[in-house]
Amino acid sequence: MAGKGHRFSYRIPLFEVDMGQAVYHGNYFHLFELAREQLLRDLGFGYPELVARQIHLAVVEAHCRYRQPVRYDDQIDIITVIPSLKSRGVQFQQQLFLTATRKLATEVRLTTISIDFSGKPVPLPPELRQKLVVFID
Template sequence: MAKSEHRPEASIPFHRTEIRVPLFEVDLGKAVYHGNYFHLLELAREDFLRCLGYPYRVFMEQQLHLTIVELSCAYRKALHYDDLVEIHSGVGWWRSRSLAFEQQIYRLNDSGDAQLCTNATLNMVCVRFDGRPSVLPADFVGLLQQWAGKGPSG
């Protein structure tokens, strides 16, 4: 771990977002098309930022954007139309200009059990609208530091 990198202590605290899989995400095979998982993950990241107290529009008002520079995704179980899913979103690490979102998608069943369907890690860099890298806003980093001290969420 680089000195300038921050990792939350112990396990990552996760924010949870519930979404019901909409019909437009499903292909003719009656499952969510693999590329459409990223729509669900994006909705959950936006929800995470909103609950953190730093909605994405605040980045945009500062002419900043978090752009994905690397991602990995493991598909374990297919999602289907009308599945109720819970997406766990957290930040695994951050540096002055970049961060990594860790996300998992769980299918919830009627008994309340959760089945892991997808794991994803998205490395993102903060850039200005002109495309040049920028440091993460200090107030955003402060909120991340507060959030990281909470421990796993329930």
């Protein structure tokens, strides 16, 4: 992944793993969501600001590729970049690396759309767009 990315570090808790002792496949989306929330928070435009404006970033498309398992107590880094930024939507590309080995474990590409609380697509706040430009890949 080229370009400037946002880094989120995390240690895998026990509740994220399945009976096979690896992160359950659906739980990777929790981890990627934590990283996106932290990116917005670090930009000074977290979800509380979106909610105050009655806006939500709804995921409309997701593609995830699992390369190797992540296990309980693994330290991970998630790098997030933005391949595409439009007036009403943001595409996020995220890669999850095992910190100890720097190996790519999982990657996801998500397309989100800005919607109001009634479900109608609305433009992203201009202030948020300006801050997200930094992470365009």
